[in-house]
Amino acid sequence: MANLKLMQQLSVQTPSKIVFFVIDGLGGLPGPEGLSELEMARTPNLDHLAAESVCGLIQHVAPGITPGSGPGHLALFGYDPLEFDIGRGILEALGLDMEVRGGDMAARGNFCTVDSDNVLLSRRGGRSVGDRLETEENPRLVEVLKTIDLPGASFEIRGGREHRFAVVFRAPGLSDALTDTDPQHEGLAPRPAQAMDEESQSSADLVNKFIALAREKLEERYHANMIMLRGFSKQPPIPAFPKVYNLHPGAIAIYPMYRGLAKLLGMEIVPTGATAQDTVITLKEQYDNHDFFFLHFKRADAAGEDGDFPAKVQALEEADSLIPSLMELNPDVLVVTGDHSTPAVLAAHSWHPVPVAMRAKWLRPDDVCKFSEKAFRDGSLGRFQATDLMPLAMAHALKLAKYGA
Numbered sequence: 001m002a003n004l005k006l007m008q009q010l011s012v013q014t015p016s017k018i019v020f021f022v023i024d025g026l027g028g029l030p031g032p033e034g035l036s037e038l039e040m041a042r043t044p045n046l047d048h049l050a051a052e053s054v055c056g057l058i059q060h061v062a063p064g065i066t067p068g069s070g071p072g073h074l075a076l077f078g079y080d081p082l083e084f085d086i087g088r089g090i091l092e093a094l095g096l097d098m099e100v101r102g103g104d105m106a107a108r109g110n111f112c113t114v115d116s117d118n119v120l121l122s123r124r125g126g127r128s129v130g131d132r133l134e135t136e137e138n139p140r141l142v143e144v145l146k147t148i149d150l151p152g153a154s155f156e157i158r159g160g161r162e163h164r165f166a167v168v169f170r171a172p173g174l175s176d177a178l179t180d181t182d183p184q185h186e187g188l189a190p191r192p193a194q195a196m197d198e199e200s201q202s203s204a205d206l207v208n209k210f211i212a213l214a215r216e217k218l219e220e221r222y223h224a225n226m227i228m229l230r231g232f233s234k235q236p237p238i239p240a241f242p243k244v245y246n247l248h249p250g251a252i253a254i255y256p257m258y259r260g261l262a263k264l265l266g267m268e269i270v271p272t273g274a275t276a277q278d279t280v281i282t283l284k285e286q287y288d289n290h291d292f293f294f295l296h297f298k299r300a301d302a303a304g305e306d307g308d309f310p311a312k313v314q315a316l317e318e319a320d321s322l323i324p325s326l327m328e329l330n331p332d333v334l335v336v337t338g339d340h341s342t343p344a345v346l347a348a349h350s351w352h353p354v355p356v357a358m359r360a361k362w363l364r365p366d367d368v369c370k371f372s373e374k375a376f377r378d379g380s381l382g383r384f385q386a387t388d389l390m391p392l393a394m395a396h397a398l399k400l401a402k403y404g405a
Contacts, residue, residue, distance in 0.1 A: 007391065011245050024069065060386040079387070090106045090235060306347065337386075338355070
């Protein structure tokens with residue numbers, strides 16, 4: 001909290017602009033040819049950006065700790081994820097424009113597929129490992145879940161993209177001190193929600209009842225025949241990003257979770273289309289309306305989680321194709337980085353530090369000219385905490401006053 005208070009004390013409003021381009025799951029590990037996805041990808045624009053930037057590696061939580069998407073993004077925006085422990089449920093719900101009242105409990109949901117022994121065939125509602133539910137099928141499944149009768153409680157449910165949905169529970173005395181029901185790997189059975197303390201047992205019972213009723217509704221009609229819930233969370237108190245940094249921020253993101261996190265921090269959600277190119281067009285259209293932009297790119301993370309090395313390479317090449325448009329805007333500070341690593345060889349998030357490049361006028365240039373994990377080890381920024389990135393961006397945008405006499 002001390003750093004956020006310092007930022008609020010020193011931040012000044014100026015015409016300068018900051019753009020954060022966050023490539024979700026950016027970092028990787030060597031694949032079959034001994035090179036990471038970034039090293040395999042053709043990234044002439046990212047390489048050009050690196051040559052005009054100061055570069056380094058960031059860790060979002062602590063050495064050896066694998067961040068989720070929520071903690072990873074919080075750290076990028078200067079919030080210590082160990083201090084602000086925010087469940088994914090509230091982020092997903094807010095991103096889907098759901099109402100979350102005081103006392104409500106939100107959860108992120110997955111439609112999934114289990115066999116007759118309740119063993120996961122697909123965590124994402126497909127017919128087998130790696131398959132995903134079609135987005136077009138999601139609303140039909142959500143309508144089925146809406147018919148559940150949950151004695152002593154009410155709930156609101158809303159579908160997202162592919163296998164994702166959010167649910168908000170309303171009942172007296174709800175607690176979010178519950179364990180996730182997703183075991184994170186196929187071949188295992190979904191877990192029951194467990195109370196982390198005695199006061200949370202009734203909430204765990206309610207959630208497990210809801211899941212059991214969902215299974216009854218789904219199992220005879222759809223191959224996505226089960227649900228898993230995770231990220232149980234209530235509305236948390238958190239300092240507002242615009243007040244901390246004296247900025248008027250705009251968030252441009254396709255997926256609900258990232259819009260939800262931005263909304264929780266007090267950023268203005270800028271509507272955009274369904275493709276990465278749409279987000280860049282939106283940035284150009286809205287460029288005069290904000291002095292800070294959060295621009296999110298998802299495909300690299302999705303490919304990494306699928307364990308699809310070639311698809312992640314392609315996704316990084318797509319991200320590279322967007323860089324000229326960002327550089328043409330010539331923001332006072334352009335930051336390109338990620339919220340965590342998602343190596344395709346692990347098919348999951350990982351603890352490895354993530355590349356970061358910062359392009360600005362007031363730099364001491366380094367000698368990096370290749371946008372990769374290995375090259376950035378020699379960058380002048382070195383390896384540092386992601387929570388220090390916003391102060392650096394603010395300083396390079398001349399938005400921080402001098403500290404002390």
